Amino acid sequence: MQKNTLYTILISIIILGILSYFVLRTTKSNTVEYIAITPIATHSNGMEFIDSSTCVDCHQKIVEEHYKTAHFNSFQPVNKNTIKGSFQKGENTLILNKDVTFHFVEKDSAFYQEPIFNNQNTPFYSAKMDIAVGSGTKGQSYLMWNNNHLLQLQASYFTPTDSWINSPGAPDQLAPARPVLERCLECHTTFVQNISGNKKGNQFHKKNIVYGIDCQRCHGPVQDHVKYHKQHPKDKTAKHIIQYSSLSRQQRLDACALCHSGLRTETTERAFSYMIGDTLKKFSFPDYDESSLEELDVHGNQYGLLKASKCFTKSNALDCITCHDPHKKERGNFLSFNQKCMNCHASLKKTVQCSGDKNNIEKMNNNCIQCHMPLVKSKTMKIQIPKGDEISVDVRTHLIGIYNKEDQH
Template identity: 40%
Template sequence: MNKRQFFVLACLVIGVIALSRCGNRKAGGADPRGETFAAANTCANCHQAIVASYAATAHAHTSAPASAATVKGSFTSPDNVFHFPNGNEVKMEREDSILYQAAYQNGTLQQKQPFDIAVGSGRKAQTFLSWRNGRYFQLPISYFVPAASWANSPGFPADHPKFDRVIPSTCFGCHSSAVKVKEVQEGMGLKEVFEKREMIAGIDCQRCHGPAAAHVNFHTAHPEEKAAKNIARIDTIPNLRKLDMCALCHSGLKPFQKSPFRFQPGDALAEYLLPTVPFPRKPAEMDVHGNQHQLLVASRCFIQSKTMNCSSCHNPHTTERDLQMFAQRCISCHEQDTHKKTKLSAEARQQDCINCHMPALPSSAITLLANGQTNPTPDSIRTHLIAVYEDAAQSILAKLPRGK
C-alpha cells in the first residue's frame, strides 16, 4: 500500500484557527512560513463569521497534536485493547498527559510509542503518528468511527502490530498547512528530518487563499478600503485553475515533483504532479482519496458545463451534510421534468438526487479490521462520477412516495 494512503482516514482540530483579534499587530513574522504570511488570528479581524464556521469543517480538523481532547477512542479497560492472533495485542495507555500505544505478546511488553499527531476529522476515522529520531511513523492502531472501535491501520499486517511505517512530508502537504522538515544526507540519498510536533495543523486560510501578510497590513492601514487588495481573488481565477486548487489534494495518490506547500491560487496542477497513466474513471476503482477530481471531470454534468467546479456544489467555508440542500443545487441546473417517468411526486423528485446519482460506495483501497472482526470493513466514499446508478436508484425509488 502506498505510504500516503493512510491519510484517507480523513482528519482534527486546527489548534487556534483564529478567533482572537490582533488588530494593531503587524502581520507576518509570527507565522513560521515566513514574513509573507499573516499571523493566523488576523483573518478573524475582518472575516470573523467565515473563520468561525470554517473552524468546524473537516479541512480545519484534518490534523492536530495528539491529546486526550483530539484522539477518539477509549483508554479505559477493556475497550482500550486491540487483539491480534497468537497472543499479540496493543493497548491504548495514558501516563499523565501522554498517550501511548503499547504492544504486548502474552502479557509481556514488546514496544511502546507515543501518540504525537492525530490525523482525521473524526467523522469517519482517525489514524496516528509517532515521532522518534527525527521521523514520523504511523502507529499500528487507528480508530474507526462507524464501528466505534479501535482498528488495525489500513494496509498493516493482520497478525501483528507494525511500528515502522515511515510517513513522508508529502503526506503533511495535504493534511497540514506547514511542517518543519529538512533534508539531510544519508548514504547515497537524502533523508527527511522533522522537528517534533512543529507544524501548523489543519488546512488554514492561507493554504487556499495564499500568503496574506501584505493583504492584512494594507487593510489594517486602510480600513476604509473594502475592495480586497494584495490577496488572491478566487472569483477571478480561470475555472480550470479553480479545479486545480482542489485537485492538488483530491485527485488521488500521485507523485509530487514540487512540494504541495508551494502551491499558490492560480497555479497549474501539472506543475506539481508528475505525469501518470490516467486513473480508471470507474467508481468501483476509487482510491483512498476517491479521485474526486478525475471522477467529476468525467461526468456529463461537468462536460456539458463551462463553469462547473467544486464550489458549484460545495461551500468550503462551512460544514455541509444536508443531502436535500445538495439536491437543490442539482435542481438549479436540471429540469425536474426529466424524472416524471419515474411517477414520483414533485416533492420526492427534489429530495434525493445525491444518493441516486452520487451514491456512497465501498473503497477498494481503504479497509479497516475492527476489534473482534475477522474480515476488514471497507470505508465508504461518495463517488463524484455523477451518473445513473441503477441499483442505488431502484433502492431509493422503492422508499419514496409516488405521484402522478
C-alpha cells in the same frame, strides 16, 4: 510700518500653524501605520504564515465555521478533544493476534499505545501519540516524534466500527513504525518543513509547522492583505489577495485537485510548492490511468470522477465550489446540496429534468443525491475483521449519473 510688522507676524503664525498641522498629521498616521504581525511559521519559499485568529477581526464568521471543518481538523496535536479512540476500560485494547494485545493508556494528559505480549507483564514499547491525522469522519491515524523523525504508529481508529484497529495495509504482527514522508503531510496540513530536503526524508522542523488545512493553504500569502486592511478600514474591496473569481475554471479546480485527485507523482517540484493560481500539472501527475474509471477510487478522487460526469463535461462553469462552501462543515446538509442540482438543472432545457419515477422521488424527499451520487464502498479504505469479513468506508461518488435504474424507476 508697525502695522506691516504685525501683519507679517500674523501671516507667519498662520503659515506655521498650517505647516505644523500637516507635519503632526503625517507623524501621527505614521505611528498608526506600523502594524506588527508575528509570523507563526515560514514556508521554504520565504512566505510567512500568520495565525488564522488574525482574520477574526474582519472575517469572524468564516473563521468560526472553519474551525469546525474536517479540513481544519485533519492534522492536529493529540489532546483529549482531538483523539477519537476510547481510553475507557473495556474499550481501550486491540487484540492484534494470538500473542500480542495493544493497550491504549492516558498518562498525565498524554496518550500512548503499548503492545504487550501475552506472556509478559510490561509493554514491548510505549509510543506516545503526538499528532492525529484525520478529523475522524472515517478514521484517524497517529504519528509520533522520535527526536525530529516523524513516524506513523501501527494502531489506528476506525469510525465505522468505533474502535481501535490495526492500520489498513499493516501486517498482523507487530511491525516497526513507518517513516512519514512529506507527501503524506502535504494533503493533510498547511505546512511542514523537511529538514534534509530529501523527498524520502522523515525529519521535520517541529516548530515550523502550520497545523490543519488553514486559510493560507487555499488563499496563499495574506500578510500584505491584513496590513493594508488594518490601515484602510473603510476600504471594503479586497486588496493584496488572490481572488478566486479572477481564476480560470482549471485553476479553481486545481486548487482542490491538489489533494482530491488521488495519489500523484511529483515531477521536479517539491511537496508544498504548489500555490493557489498555479497550474497543477506542472507539479505532479496522477498515478493512475485517468481515462479508466475502473481505476479511480471513490476515496480521495472526487476530481477524477466529477470530470467524467455529464454535468461537468456538458457545462462550462461547474467546479467544486458550485456545490461546496469550502468554509463550512456541510456533511449531511442534503437540502442545500439538492438546491445546487436544481439551480442549475432548472436553467437547462426540459429534456434534462429528472425522468425518474415521481412517487419514488417523493418518497426520497426529492433527494437527488441519494439516487444520482450514491454511497459507494471504497476499494482502499477498508479493514479485515476477525471472521474474515471486510468492512470498508462508504464514500459519496462524484460520478454523477444514473444508477440502479430498475429499482428506482
